[in-house]
Amino acid sequence: MNAASGRAVVVGIDGSAASREAAVWAIDEAESRDATLRPIVIVDSSDMRDRGGAAHRMASAQEAMRHAVSSIEATGRPVRIEGAIMHGRPVQTLLRESQTAVLLCVGARGLRHATEGRIGSTAAALSAGARCPVAIVRSRRAHQRRPRCVVVELADRSVADALLDCGLEEAQRHGSNLRVLAPSSGATTLKAHWQRRVDDARRRFPHLDIASVTGDSDALAYLAANAADVEVMVTSRNRRGGLADLVSAPGNAALRDTDCSILICGPQTAL
Known part of the structure; x- marks a missing residue:
């Protein structure tokens, strides 16, 4: 190539x-x-x-x-x-x-x-x-045969569109379903904005299985509970609460025996 x-x-x-x-x-x-x-x-x-x-x-x-x-x-x-x-x-x-x-x-x-x-x-x-x-x-296990998903964590409207686009690209690369993780609480207008973006994604990519997953638990808790079904989680470099719980000791402990990878996108950080 x-x-x-x-x-x-x-x-x-x-x-x-x-x-x-x-x-x-x-x-x-x-x-x-x-x-x-x-x-x-x-x-x-x-x-x-x-x-x-x-x-x-x-x-x-x-x-x-x-x-x-x-x-x-x-x-x-x-x-x-x-x-x-x-x-x-x-x-x-x-x-x-x-x-x-x-x-x-x-x-x-x-x-x-x-x-x-x-x-x-x-x-x-x-x-x-x-x-x-x-x-x-975290590597994909050869014995995995059932469909798995890419999860996009949306918590901030300023980066939500870019993250959703990143998640859509990953789902297409890996032949995976897409799940959009958004909090159930918050302003009605914000939830409506996310739902419009999800609906638009379904129209643009009818071959992908795209669904919203709402809840008030944190992303790590969601991953720990659903790790067998998650191939990649897409999140922002500037996510609320920082990245430590996902990429440092807490995340490693929760995801140690899984093959759930983390993809950090978002604004570039100056060196």
Whole structure:
């Protein structure tokens, strides 16, 4: 495939199974955007204490890249791959990459998080600071056969239209149903606005199963209760209450045994 010049879906690779699964998950995202799939392994410059250790870390990085590329190629999909091994601080390096990426993907739980207990720290920093949408990926299980859904969290009218459009795109990429999560409380005019947008989406995309889900429980509670049916949740970088409950320790605890990914869209954040 001929990827559009400069367009890339970037995937952070750390050697963990979760990061390889994120790379495979990102294939649909890259193909639908006519973008290059760009797995990146970062050799942490803060760990460079001796030459022997540096050589070992480089060898580990090369092995991680080989495994990631092999996982992508094993799918047989015609996506263009351009991997890179870089030196630097992982979060800062990925934030720089996000300036030109169309999407940044990371696994929900990597090797460093599993061994050092820093659950969600990288995901939280990237979600807050990236200059492009960020996907916190939990892999799709091969045994899943029933239809699943993309959930769009609408809580703020200023970003609701953009989020709904993002959710519609995701539902089409993954062949999923679309569920629009909106609070049942609030001004009648606001609820009417959301319902009009949902009705309009049904007319524009008659092939998609689109439905509203209203309630006053928070998004994490909804995901925890319905995780088996949710493939991706789309939310805003500037969501009320912040992103910590979704991408840091609470979200990881609630969604640990699921394959529900989180896609953070919304206004770009200055670095």
